[in-house]
Amino acid sequence: MSKRQRDITLRFLAEPSDVNFGGKVHGGAAMKWIDLAAYACAAGWSGKYCITAYAGGIRFVRPIHVGNLVEVNAKVIYTGSSSMHIAIDVQANDPKELTNRLTTHCIVIMVAVDEDGKPSTVPEWVPISEDDIALRESAIRLMNMRKHIGDEMEAHVKYLK
Structure with a gap:
């Protein structure tokens, strides 16, 4: 694959089947859309089948x-050897007004895999602009924080057994 697609936007109308008991689109529907966009973005960057390894920091x-x-x-904001950190923003608007408002945001980590389901290398993304450098640095800080959170979660699992 010679051309890489670093970002993607999926657009659609929220349907009545997406509604929760409170009359709004439920978080699970938004999470599904997030996963679909993360996959499309990661596959477009890597040229490979990708799986979700992590979705975190989801803010509704x-x-x-x-x-x-x-x-x-x-949008790809960081690449490891087989992983891609994808920043996701969900925006919505009344189609008659076209004034977007942020509804949800998070980070999703996707991993490229080969035919046997084993991690497969991905092209490195190198930031150039100041904004992209800041996004990459933020992804690295979040990665380090997740390591600490993972250690704490392991302690909980140990005591819950």
Whole structure:
């Protein structure tokens, strides 16, 4: 694959089947959309089948209403040897007004795999702009924080057995 796609935007209308008991689009629907966009972004960058390894820091900022036009923006912000950190922003608007508002954001880590399901190398993403350098540095800080959180979670698992 010679051309790499670093970012992607998925767009669709929120449907009545996406509604929770409170009348808004439920978080599970937004998480599904996030996973779809992360996959499309990671596959576009790596040229390979990718699996979700981590989804974290999900912030539900504002509700999404049925009938809203939803945009899920995904962008590679860091690459490891086989992993890609994907920043996701979900925005929504009334299609008659077209004023986007942030509803959800998070980081998803996708891993490229080969035909046997084993991790496979991905092209390195090298930031050039100041904004991209800041995004990469943020991804590295978050990766380090996740290591500490993982250690704490292991302690909980030990005591729950």
